[in-house]
């Protein structure tokens with residue numbers, strides 16, 4: 001219990017006010033593909049180098065983090081996905097692009113299509129989307145998946 005009883009020794013700082021021997025560090029925010037990218041950048045006045053970045057999806061979940069394994073040259077980018085899987089990325093841009101566009105398992109598990117008869121939203125699985133010609137609706141009609149597939153990709157607003 002003693003380990004948990006202690007409060008973590010963490011407090012808000014102004015990184016610019018750190019003592020002289022430390023390099024300047026700033027935190028940058030930008031948006032990419034609807035995701036929020038937060039990166040910790042070292043020495044912004046001279047050679048800007050990313051220490052690491054995090055990518056958060058629109059729903060607030062963590063997509064993952066990325067960092068340069070060779071920090072001196074800012075090369076050899078690595079990604080650590082939210083599930084802990086380690087990836088290599090060709091560049092910082094590739095890391096951000098991948099994290100902001102890749103969803104676990106290749107996309108959401110379910111999607112919604114509109115019934116052609118009563119316009120009610122129907123929940124379908126990815127397997128249905130890829131395999132079936134139509135999704136049945138309790139009204140007796142259904143959604144024409146062949147038609148929907150022609151007009152949208154899985155994961156878009158169907």
Ligand SMILES: [Zn+2]
Nearest residue numbers: 115118137139
């Ligand atoms: Zn219906």
